[in-house]
Amino acid sequence: MKKLENKVSLITGASAGMGRAMAILFATEGSRVVATDINSSGLEELKKEAADKGLELITQVADISKEEDIEKMIDTSVSTYGSLDILVNNAGIIDDFKTVGEASNELWDRIIAVNLTGPFKASRAAVRIMEKQDTGGVIINNSSIGGMFGVRGGAAYVASKHGLNGLTRNMAATYGVYGNIRVNAIAPGGVETNIQDTIKEPSELGNKALDDKGEMPMGSSGDLARVALFLASDDSAFVNGAILTADGGWTAG
């Protein structure tokens, strides 16, 4: 039996990296997948890969920082497949490791909008569907080791991911404990994806603080997709409110 048979999953940031690996793995495990991203050409590539593999997957361009796009992607899941069982808030961006003294208002607002406010609004729309379903639902937030320590990103990134972990715990302690919606987060360490290419002008101080934390083991998108599959499936039925570290031991010592 496949692990996500008859489930409907909505994954944000699914054009590339971990989101894309999750979309393919979830569909391979029997889920009907709604894959969303701001990047339409990446979604086209994903759609083709899924079709070549005979997988059930539709795509929708959605900017997670726009509320109307969030409403539309949730509506698409329900109108196309009749339910929304799994939401993965995966889309996220980084901030050149800018320290608080270096971060502009624009940088701060953009990072918080994509990494924290977007997941809040998507989760709000999702729980309104999931709490009416007999089977409830599952929400997974792709956070970061930056959500647990001070210097695994710049000030805005670290604050956004700490916020996302708080949101995860709040939802788990309400909808998970008093309802039927499990909410967990993944805290990846280093993962080989396109996100590294988005670092344009790294902060000298931010970079130094990060370098001082020692060599960062690098995982693959597939490694993290399998963690997400565990949290999405009934294998983790008793896991609620966890921030699951997946960093190859980087922060263990």
Ligand SMILES: NC(=O)c1ccc[n+]([C@@H]2O[C@H](COP(=O)([O-])OP(=O)(O)OC[C@H]3O[C@@H](n4cnc5c(N)ncnc54)[C@H](O)[C@@H]3O)[C@@H](O)[C@H]2O)c1
């Ligand atoms: N790669 C790492 O080392 C690492 C480590 C810890 C946490 N993370 C987190 O994992 C998640 C996935 O990152 P990744 O490494 O796969 O990155 P990635 O850049 O490869 O993929 C992120 C995807 O999000 C999309 N995206 C960006 N802004 C968006 C928006 N406004 N609306 C919708 N989609 C948008 C991008 O187009 C891209 O397809 C992020 O939340 C990131 O913070 C990554």
